[in-house]
Amino acid sequence: MQINEKQLALVNERLKAIIESDNYFGRMYKEMGITEIKTPEDFKKLPFVDKAELRNAYPLGIQAVPDSEIVRIHSSSGTTGKPVIIPYTAKDVDDWAAMFARCYETAGITKNDRIQITPGYGLWTAGIGFQAGCEKLGAMAIPMGPGNTEKQLQMMQDLKSTVICATSSYALLLAEEINSRGLKDNICLKKGVIGSERWSDKKREYISNELGIELYDIYGLTEIYGPGIGVNCNLQTGMHYWDDYLYIEIIDPVTGENVEDGEEGEIVITTLVKEGAPLLRFRTHDLSRIIPGECPCGSKYPRLDVIKGRSDDMFKVHGVNMFPSQVEELLGTVDGVSSEYKIDIAHDEEKNRDIILLTVEAEGRVNFDKTAETIKSLFKSKMSVTPKVAVVSVGTLPRSEKKTKRVFDHRED
Numbered sequence: 001m002q003i004n005e006k007q008l009a010l011v012n013e014r015l016k017a018i019i020e021s022d023n024y025f026g027r028m029y030k031e032m033g034i035t036e037i038k039t040p041e042d043f044k045k046l047p048f049v050d051k052a053e054l055r056n057a058y059p060l061g062i063q064a065v066p067d068s069e070i071v072r073i074h075s076s077s078g079t080t081g082k083p084v085i086i087p088y089t090a091k092d093v094d095d096w097a098a099m100f101a102r103c104y105e106t107a108g109i110t111k112n113d114r115i116q117i118t119p120g121y122g123l124w125t126a127g128i129g130f131q132a133g134c135e136k137l138g139a140m141a142i143p144m145g146p147g148n149t150e151k152q153l154q155m156m157q158d159l160k161s162t163v164i165c166a167t168s169s170y171a172l173l174l175a176e177e178i179n180s181r182g183l184k185d186n187i188c189l190k191k192g193v194i195g196s197e198r199w200s201d202k203k204r205e206y207i208s209n210e211l212g213i214e215l216y217d218i219y220g221l222t223e224i225y226g227p228g229i230g231v232n233c234n235l236q237t238g239m240h241y242w243d244d245y246l247y248i249e250i251i252d253p254v255t256g257e258n259v260e261d262g263e264e265g266e267i268v269i270t271t272l273v274k275e276g277a278p279l280l281r282f283r284t285h286d287l288s289r290i291i292p293g294e295c296p297c298g299s300k301y302p303r304l305d306v307i308k309g310r311s312d313d314m315f316k317v318h319g320v321n322m323f324p325s326q327v328e329e330l331l332g333t334v335d336g337v338s339s340e341y342k343i344d345i346a347h348d349e350e351k352n353r354d355i356i357l358l359t360v361e362a363e364g365r366v367n368f369d370k371t372a373e374t375i376k377s378l379f380k381s382k383m384s385v386t387p388k389v390a391v392v393s394v395g396t397l398p399r400s401e402k403k404t405k406r407v408f409d410h411r412e413d
């Protein structure tokens with residue numbers, strides 16, 4: 001989706017403010033001789049901003065206003081190295097709440113609702129974002145924060161919560177508890193607002209059925225306000241996002257070129273009105289696509305598809321981009337196969353083609369040869385590649401408490 005005139009004017013206002021502030025990016029643009037963006041084509045030449053640069057600017061190097069205007073900071077959880085600190089002005093905080101309230105409204109939530117908020121409060125943007133949006137909407141916030149399932153269930157019943165905000169795993173845990181304790185008739189939940197991450201349809205169906213609620217994916221990241229920059233409507237046709245606050249592009253994560261609407265790629269976000277820490281062309285590494293056309297719900301806000309995964313995890317074979325999430329989805333449909341797997345990719349010089357070796361675990365009760373054949377034909381029909389498949393006993397592949405590395409690309413070895 002090409003940047004429109006109004007958005008371009010806002011980008012130029014931000015660019016001017018960044019340069020005048022002489023912050024980390026202001027100095028970068030000055031050095032590159034960038035002072036104004038005249039056309040949509042010029043905009044595409046603007047360099048991307050990556051999380052590594054935000055780390056370089058730690059702690060407050062990306063702040064673009066004087067200290068006196070900053071009212072709050074948030075921080076993204078750095079799994080490696082320094083965290084990223086994002087400063088907010090009063091207007092940023094208010095804009096974020098307004099966007100979040102719009103998310104609730106899009107999900108059909110009103111000021112008569114009682115919203116139980118289970119994401120964490122503190123340095124990260126989750127809990128407080130859900131709370132500020134709720135107050136802006138005028139609904140009743142029940143600010144629980146994470147954990148303490150006993151108390152969650154008690155408050156949920158006593159206060160008759162109608163909306164639950166949670167991560168998908170915590171929503172699942174609550175659904176399981178409500179199911180096993182037979183509490184379903186005592187709860188008044190109608191909707192769940194779930195922080196957008198990659199989660200399986202199986203899990204979604206279970207939560208939705210057990211709790212008898214509609215589920216809404218809410219999108220966002222700390223670097224760009226936090227959660228609340230997009231949400232799906234009741235037609236479940238993708239997440240509407242707020243293009244009056246943000247300009248979103250989808251790029252090929254490898255070449256950095258913009259892709260056509262409808263094509264998958266990496267989400268790149270430009271903040272149009274953010275003051276404390278404006279970002280132009282921030283690479284999120286989240287993978288999705290812009291859904292072309294208008295939603296039948298009548299909303300004019302454009303749509304992003306559900307998040308497919310992270311570009312950092314993507315691999316390319318025979319010119320086809322593949323994600324671990326797709327592999328997981330396929331394996332999830334095969335009987336007796338565990339969720340552990342390993343992918344080795346190599347290049348056959350003689351035949352000049354890539355080879356994929358997929359190692360999966362299966363329970364002893366299933367026939368390993370048949371299972372391998374099933375997986376092969378599934379891959380062929382769904383992903384247009386035929387891997388070599390090795391089936392091993394459950395427990396053979398290494399387990400890790402951290403994120404397990406599953407894809408090993410030997411082509412550059």
Ligand code: ZN
Nearest residue numbers: 233295297299
């Ligand atoms: Zn819609």
